[in-house]
Amino acid sequence: MNSPEIRLFPDPVLRRKTERVTVFDAALERLAGRMEAVMRSQRHGIGIAAPQIGVPRSLALVDVSPRVPEAALIVLVNPEIIAQGPHCPNREGCMSLPDYTADLTRFEWVKARWQNLKGHWEERRFTGIEAMCVQHEIDHLRGVLFLDRVTCLKTDMYSRTMKARPRGRKGRQAL
Numbered sequence: 001m002n003s004p005e006i007r008l009f010p011d012p013v014l015r016r017k018t019e020r021v022t023v024f025d026a027a028l029e030r031l032a033g034r035m036e037a038v039m040r041s042q043r044h045g046i047g048i049a050a051p052q053i054g055v056p057r058s059l060a061l062v063d064v065s066p067r068v069p070e071a072a073l074i075v076l077v078n079p080e081i082i083a084q085g086p087h088c089p090n091r092e093g094c095m096s097l098p099d100y101t102a103d104l105t106r107f108e109w110v111k112a113r114w115q116n117l118k119g120h121w122e123e124r125r126f127t128g129i130e131a132m133c134v135q136h137e138i139d140h141l142r143g144v145l146f147l148d149r150v151t152c153l154k155t156d157m158y159s160r161t162m163k164a165r166p167r168g169r170k171g172r173q174a175l
């Protein structure tokens, strides 16, 4: 079930480059809280970016704990990737394109820096599904969708309702 708050492709807000957050106040915390509630209301929801609820600001949440129990919620304000590893294949879905998953290329690991809700800078290296999720959400903040990274829409994109999916085991995630 999709939350009525989720903006779906081709909503133009998903294509806007977001504005940097400059004020770290209670309103920003409330926005993050709203995003968290929407993310948690989604089956397989492990990430969300503010444009997905119609807010073109540089704020995203990542929480892969449904897949990696030791992981925790990370709130990324004004995030950027500052280093990255080699390319690797990944299969992704997106809450804003709920009917599809696709095979695409990401970086195997990324190092990112961002501000927390208090405005303090943090930095960390991400691997595995968390790295994929961070890249997917930072893309959202630039108006980029996962389908933009698909090499061939005809062969690399799959309908979720399709019965037989090649390598169809990693598609259960909503970001």
Ligand code: ZN
Residues within 6 Å of the ligand: 093, 094, 095, 096, 136, 140, 174, 175
């Ligand atoms: Zn997404």
